[in-house]
Amino acid sequence: MSQTKHNFGAGPCILPPVVLEGSAEAVRELDGSGLSLLEISHRSPAFSAVIFETEKLVRELLQVPDTYSVLFLQGGASMQFAMIPMNFLGSEQTAYYLDGGYFGKKAISEAKVTGQVKVVDKADALIPKEAAYFHITSNNTIEGTQLPVFPVTLAPLVCDMSSDIFSRPVDITQFDLVYAGAQKNMGPAGMTLVIARNSFLDSIRNKVHAILDYRVYREHGSMYNTPPVFAIYAAMLNLRWLKSRGGVKFTQLENRAKAQLLYDEIDRNPLFYGLAKKEERSVMNVTFKMHDAGKEKDFLAFCEQRGIVGIAGYRTVGGFRASLYNALPYESVQALVKGMQDYGNN
Numbered sequence: 577m578s579q580t581k582h583n584f585g586a587g588p589c590i591l592p593p594v595v596l597e598g599s600a601e602a603v604r605e606l607d608g609s610g611l612s613l614l615e616i617s618h619r620s621p622a623f624s625a626v627i628f629e630t631e632k633l634v635r636e637l638l639q640v641p642d643t644y645s646v647l648f649l650q651g652g653a654s655m656q657f658a659m660i661p662m663n664f665l666g667s668e669q670t671a672y673y674l675d676g677g678y679f680g681k682k683a684i685s686e687a688k689v690t691g692q693v694k695v696v697d698k699a700d701a702l703i704p705k706e707a708a709y710f711h712i713t714s715n716n717t718i719e720g721t722q723l724p725v726f727p728v729t730l731a732p733l734v735c736d737m738s739s740d741i742f743s744r745p746v747d748i749t750q751f752d753l754v755y756a757g758a759q760k761n762m763g764p765a766g767m768t769l770v771i772a773r774n775s776f777l778d779s780i781r782n783k784v785h786a787i788l789d790y791r792v793y794r795e796h797g798s799m800y801n802t803p804p805v806f807a808i809y810a811a812m813l814n815l816r817w818l819k820s821r822g823g824v825k826f827t828q829l830e831n832r833a834k835a836q837l838l839y840d841e842i843d844r845n846p847l848f849y850g851l852a853k854k855e856e857r858s859v860m861n862v863t864f865k866m867h868d869a870g871k872e873k874d875f876l877a878f879c880e881q882r883g884i885v886g887i888a889g890y891r892t893v894g895g896f897r898a899s900l901y902n903a904l905p906y907e908s909v910q911a912l913v914k915g916m917q918d919y920g921n922n
């Protein structure tokens with residue numbers, strides 16, 4: 577495998593070598609079938625086994641109860657910004673949205689296309705029980721902030737977990753619908769995971785095109801149309817890998833250790849400062865800048881020479897963002913910290 581870089585990319589991002597190897601192998605030939613993974617029918621027994629195992633792993637790793645459906649969709653997390661109000665926001669209702677950051681804002685603007693929206697700026701805001709739902713983002717990928725705990729509300733709770741799903745244990749029963757684009761802690765882009773309480777899906781009253789109706793995906797076992805076969809296969813391998821390492825409890829400990837190492841250096845090193853308030857700091861996406869902004873380009877080039885890539889901050893934020901997803905080894909964070917120290921001593 578040719579992973580020779582410390583890849584801090586925010587998504588698509590680093591994947592475990594075993595996932596890349598297994599995916600490459602399946603593209604050559606799927607389990608001795610004489611066919612490539614890319615050539616097989618999504619209705620074949622071979623692929624049925626893949627989608628079955630992937631769902632089973634999602635259920636096991638996140639302890640998803642039987643009263644929830646696990647669905648595989650396409651269109652990225654961005655399509656969920658549209659599908660959620662299309663399905664759940666009735667014409668007489670109001671949906672509440674937490675404005676946590678860039679992607680929360682995108683979700684808000686899509687919901688406004690469908691109906692009435694109220695925006696709140698605190699996760700613990702009081703949400704009336706008649707609300708269509710309360711939409712939150714668990715981890716703000718661009719800003720580098722994360723909700724340490726989730727709100728308790730009488731209204732249905734909907735959460736965009738794109739950038740921290742499978743990074744820590746969560747209590748799925750707190751939510752009515754959780755969604756995540758795959759391209760961080762699951763696999764390649766192309767698949768979107770939706771976990772939804774069945775009674776919430778049963779409550780849909782809006783008329784929606786079949787391809788945008790959650791109930792259609794439930795009814796057809798995510799095979800109303802051709803699912804993203806390759807992306808689901810790679811996600812299955814990644815979830816197998818996560819399980820073999822001890823699941824989300826283990827990965828949370830490792831992720832915390834990686835984040836602590838980097839935040840400690842940011843706080844200690846006089847050249848750098850962190851962007852997020854300490855109590856809001858994300859374990860997944862660490863955002864920071866240099867006091868002397870004029871040196872930032874040079875530091876990026878310095879890192880690049882050491883094989884440290886993907887740390888440029890989002891274009892509207894600037895500075896740096898180091899993403900520490902599950903597959904990023906602790907040693908890569910050590911390499912970045914060493915780079916920050918050596919740069920200072922240059």
Ligand code: PMP
Pocket residue numbers: 587651652653654655679713715716717718736737738739757758
């Ligand atoms: N929400 C969050 C929290 C994200 O990080 C992203 C993408 N990085 C999105 C939504 C949009 O995802 P997609 O590109 O899959 O539509």
